Amino acid sequence: MISLLKLMEEDKPSLLQPLIPHYSTLSSSHSLHQQHHHNLKHLSSDTNNNNIFIRILLILLLALISIWANYEASKTFNISIVNDAKDSLAGRRFALFYVSNDKATRIILNTSSYVEHFLYPNNNIYRKKNIDSVTLRLPRRNLNATVAVYAAGSRHHGGGKSSNSYVIEITPMLLEDKGYDRMAIVGAILRGMARVWLWDGAPQGLLDGMVEYVADTAGFRREMVADGGSMPECEGGGWGRWWEGKDPTHVARVLHYCEKYKRGFIKRLNEVVRDTWRDHVVDEVLGMPIIEVCRLYNNNASWVGSISM
Numbered sequence: 001m002i003s004l005l006k007l008m009e010e011d012k013p014s015l016l017q018p019l020i021p022h023y024s025t026l027s028s029s030h031s032l033h034q035q036h037h038h039n040l041k042h043l044s045s046d047t048n049n050n051n052i053f054i055r056i057l058l059i060l061l062l063a064l065i066s067i068w069a070n071y072e073a074s075k076t077f078n079i080s081i082v083n084d085a086k087d088s089l090a091g092r093r094f095a096l097f098y099v100s101n102d103k104a105t106r107i108i109l110n111t112s113s114y115v116e117h118f119l120y121p122n123n124n125i126y127r128k129k130n131i132d133s134v135t136l137r138l139p140r141r142n143l144n145a146t147v148a149v150y151a152a153g154s155r156h157h158g159g160g161k162s163s164n165s166y167v168i169e170i171t172p173m174l175l176e177d178k179g180y181d182r183m184a185i186v187g188a189i190l191r192g193m194a195r196v197w198l199w200d201g202a203p204q205g206l207l208d209g210m211v212e213y214v215a216d217t218a219g220f221r222r223e224m225v226a227d228g229g230s231m232p233e234c235e236g237g238g239w240g241r242w243w244e245g246k247d248p249t250h251v252a253r254v255l256h257y258c259e260k261y262k263r264g265f266i267k268r269l270n271e272v273v274r275d276t277w278r279d280h281v282v283d284e285v286l287g288m289p290i291i292e293v294c295r296l297y298n299n300n301a302s303w304v305g306s307i308s309m
Contacts, residue, residue: 076112078133079105085140090172093180094138104136104189111190114218115197119270126271129197132164136189143171147188149195168192187220201273205243209251213266216256222249234294241279242294257297262286 081104085091098104112134120128135152152165170188174180194214198207212222234242234254243251259265262285269285282290 076116077131079108080133080135081105082135082137085138085172088140088172090175091138093175094172098185107186107189108134108136108193111186111193111218112197115190115194115214118214118217119197119267121267126267127274129199129274130164131166131196133166134193134196135165135167136192137167137169138172138175139169140172142173143169146171146174146184147192149192166196168196183220187215190218190220191215199270199274201275201277202269203241203243203277205241205246205248205251208248209243209246209255210266210270212248212252213255213259216252234297242290254294254297257300258282258286258290258293261293261296 081099083091083094120126148169150167152167174185191211194211198210272281
């Protein structure tokens, strides 16, 4: 009996032990902590993904804003498109293919950019002409040429000494043929933009030749117009005015020869005539009398029929 009580007393501590082992409580607590950590990690991952997505959207938005800003800045002048031949075949084609989709505006911007960078590659050397506005107009009647340019408010071609706003007219004939040449329209507008960007001081015949020269460099060369089937010679008129009475394509060929003789000739000539004209300015830019260059031009058979660009 005593031994039994003694055994019961010895077993009392064991009877007071918890029914659930202590290690089980620690394991459960650790499991809960891991689950909480996992949830926090998952939430953090979602937050990071959202942040990355937002950043990508912001980058794309900034890129679009930058592209739009560059597009707006590239205009540098106001553009207007006028269709005075709406009821004609040419007018309807012009409205459908060039006005409704802003193609005419894009052609003006692209050709303007080419001419501007060709004539003024460095603003520190060449003072760029300021242009306020350009209007592209399709008139009702055909013109004597594919394109005509005049200052806004003036009907005199080649004007613009007192205005920085210009009107470019393209002849409706370019749009009248059934299979009309779309590149001919681009070429006409490019010639118009070349005349707009060139300074106004040179005589008209020389200006027309400079326009044709720029068109040549852009790949819009016209066939040589020659009397009697041969290429006209470079002849010095009064004060060496070899361009007088000559077709612009012929004047452009002589200018190509001058450019080949002295690189940068066209850009420097345009720079010099920005304010006024004097009779020997071509001689000054060349560094020698034009009549000597004309002799070289006339004696160089390789220039007959084609020009190396």
